Amino acid sequence: MAPFFLIVPLISFFLLLLTFFRTRRLHNLPPGPPCLPIIGNLHQLQQPFHRTFHTLSQTYGQIFSLRFGSRLVVVVSSSSAAQECFTRNDIVLANRPSFLLGKYISYNNTTVLNSSYGDHWRNLRRILSLEVLSSHRLNTFTELRRDEVMRMMQKLARDSTCGDGGYVKVELRLLFSEMTFNTVMRMVSGKRYYGEDCDVSEAEEARVFREIIKEIVMLGGANNPGDFIGLLRWFDFDGLVKRLKRLGKRTDAFLQGLIDEHRDGTKKCGNATTMIDHLLTQQQSQPEYYTDQIIKGLVLVMLLAGTDTSAITLEWAMSNLLNNQEVLKKEKHELDTYIGQDHRLVDEADISQLPYLQNIVYETLRLHPAAPLLLPHVSSEDCTIGEYNIPRNTIVLVNAWAINTDPKLWSDPTCFKPERFEKEGETNKLMTFGLGRRACPGTNLGQRTVGLTLALLIQCFEWKRTSEKEIDMTEAKGATVPKKVSLEAMCKMRQQLGNKDIL
Numbered sequence: 001m002a003p004f005f006l007i008v009p010l011i012s013f014f015l016l017l018l019t020f021f022r023t024r025r026l027h028n029l030p031p032g033p034p035c036l037p038i039i040g041n042l043h044q045l046q047q048p049f050h051r052t053f054h055t056l057s058q059t060y061g062q063i064f065s066l067r068f069g070s071r072l073v074v075v076v077s078s079s080s081a082a083q084e085c086f087t088r089n090d091i092v093l094a095n096r097p098s099f100l101l102g103k104y105i106s107y108n109n110t111t112v113l114n115s116s117y118g119d120h121w122r123n124l125r126r127i128l129s130l131e132v133l134s135s136h137r138l139n140t141f142t143e144l145r146r147d148e149v150m151r152m153m154q155k156l157a158r159d160s161t162c163g164d165g166g167y168v169k170v171e172l173r174l175l176f177s178e179m180t181f182n183t184v185m186r187m188v189s190g191k192r193y194y195g196e197d198c199d200v201s202e203a204e205e206a207r208v209f210r211e212i213i214k215e216i217v218m219l220g221g222a223n224n225p226g227d228f229i230g231l232l233r234w235f236d237f238d239g240l241v242k243r244l245k246r247l248g249k250r251t252d253a254f255l256q257g258l259i260d261e262h263r264d265g266t267k268k269c270g271n272a273t274t275m276i277d278h279l280l281t282q283q284q285s286q287p288e289y290y291t292d293q294i295i296k297g298l299v300l301v302m303l304l305a306g307t308d309t310s311a312i313t314l315e316w317a318m319s320n321l322l323n324n325q326e327v328l329k330k331e332k333h334e335l336d337t338y339i340g341q342d343h344r345l346v347d348e349a350d351i352s353q354l355p356y357l358q359n360i361v362y363e364t365l366r367l368h369p370a371a372p373l374l375l376p377h378v379s380s381e382d383c384t385i386g387e388y389n390i391p392r393n394t395i396v397l398v399n400a401w402a403i404n405t406d407p408k409l410w411s412d413p414t415c416f417k418p419e420r421f422e423k424e425g426e427t428n429k430l431m432t433f434g435l436g437r438r439a440c441p442g443t444n445l446g447q448r449t450v451g452l453t454l455a456l457l458i459q460c461f462e463w464k465r466t467s468e469k470e471i472d473m474t475e476a477k478g479a480t481v482p483k484k485v486s487l488e489a490m491c492k493m494r495q496q497l498g499n500k501d502i503l
Helices: 002-026 051-062 079-085 099-102 119-132 136-142 142-161 172-189 200-220 230-235 240-265 277-284 294-307 309-323 323-341 348-353 355-367 398-403 418-422 441-458
Strands: 063-068 071-076 168-171 383-384 389-390 395-398 460-464 488-493
Touching: 051 063, 051 071, 051 200, 051 398, 063 168, 063 323, 063 418, 071 079, 079 119, 079 383, 079 395, 079 398, 099 200, 099 240, 119 277, 119 294, 136 441, 142 168, 142 441, 142 488, 168 172, 172 200, 172 277, 172 294, 172 309, 172 441, 200 240, 240 277, 240 294, 277 294, 294 309, 309 323, 309 441, 309 460, 323 348, 323 355, 323 441, 348 355, 348 395, 348 418, 348 441, 355 398, 355 418, 355 441, 441 460
Parallel strands: 071 395
Antiparallel strands: 063 071, 168 488, 383 389, 460 488
C-alpha cells in the first residue's frame, strides 16, 4: 500500500486533471482566477463577499467564474446580464442550490426561500403572497405596526426628557432590532417579547431564539467549505453539521411551540387574527397544503427575512442621514410642510405623499441592499448569460451591490444622494430585492416598516452625531451585512412637539 503522503498528491493531481478536462469540454465558460485542487477558489473568499467579488470583476469582467470546491460558480455584476438571468433564463435559474443550512434549518430545503422551482414552491409562494403578505393582510396589521413604532418613539421621548433638556445619547441598533422583532412576532403569533409589559420568561425565550436567528443568518453568509467539499461534509471536521443539527432542533421546538399555543383557541392582535391562526384555519379545510411543517417554514421565513433586514436598513438610513445633515434638514421640511408642525404625527398612509422620504429609503437600499448578493440560484439546464455558456448545475450569484453602485448606471455612485430618484425610471435600475419568479415577496412589508419608522424619527426628534467625526460606515460580516460599529446618536424632542403628542 502506498504511503499516505503519496496518496494525497495523487488524489490532488487526479482532481486537477478532472477539472482541466471538464473545463475544456465545457468551452466558453466565463473567465476567472486560477483555482487550487480540491478547494478551488475558496481560499480567496474574504468577507464581505460582495466587495471581494466586485474586486475580482475588475480583473475578470462583470461575468466571471469561480470554483467552490468541485462546484462551478458564476458571479454576475452587470445590470444587463442580471436582467437576462431573470427574463430569458428565469425558469432555468429558478432553482436554489442545496446547502447544509437549508437541510438542517429549513426542513430539508422545503421552505419558500430554499425549495427548488416546481409545484411545491408554487404552492408555498401562493400561500405567502395571498394568505400572509398580500396588501389586504398587511393592511389588517397597520395599527399593530404603528403601535410598535410608537412604543419605540415613547422610549426615545422618555430617555430624552431624563436629561437637562438638551441632547441625550441613544443606541439605536437595539431599539430597531427589538421593534422589528416585536412587529413580526405580533403579526405571526400575537406576542410581544420586548418591553415593559412582556412576560420575563417569554422575553428570555425570545432572547435565546433571536441569538439562534442571528447565528443562522451569520452561517448563511459564511463560507462553509462543507457545502462544496464532500470529505469535510462526510466527516464533519469543523463541526458544522453538529452545530446545524442543534440549531435546527431548537428552531423547530420554538416554532412548534407557537403553533401548539394557537391550536386550542384563536388569539388576536388588535382586530386582526394572527398569521398562525389564519393558517391553522386554512389547515382545517386543506390539511394537505397547510401542514404544521409548512406553517413553521412560513413563520421561519418571516422571522429570518423580515426582522433583521428592516432593522439593518433603518440603522444604515440613520447613519447616512447623520453624515448628510442637509438631507435630514430637507426631509424635515417635507414632513413639516405636508403634515404641519403642530398638526399630527405622520401615519403609514402618508408615506406615499412624501416623495423625498421614499427617495431616502431607495438610496439607502441602493447603497446597502438587505442581501447584497441576493439569494443563490442554480441552473437546471445548460444556458447562456451574455456571451458565455453556463452548464447545468452551476451556482449563479448576482452582485446586487455592485450593480447598485455601477458608475455606468449611476452618477457619483458611492455618494448618498436621494435626489437621484427624482428622475423618472431610476427606481427601475435598483437590484435590491431581486427580479423574476424568485424576487423577494416581502418588499411591501419592509418598505412600510422602514418608511413609517424613519418618518416618525425625523418628525419627532432633533438628531446629531455624538462627535464631529463622521459615522463609521464599515460593514460587518454576514448575509445581510450590518454596520460593524453599532450606531449611537444624540437626540432630543423637537420643540414643535410636546411630550403629549408622543407619550
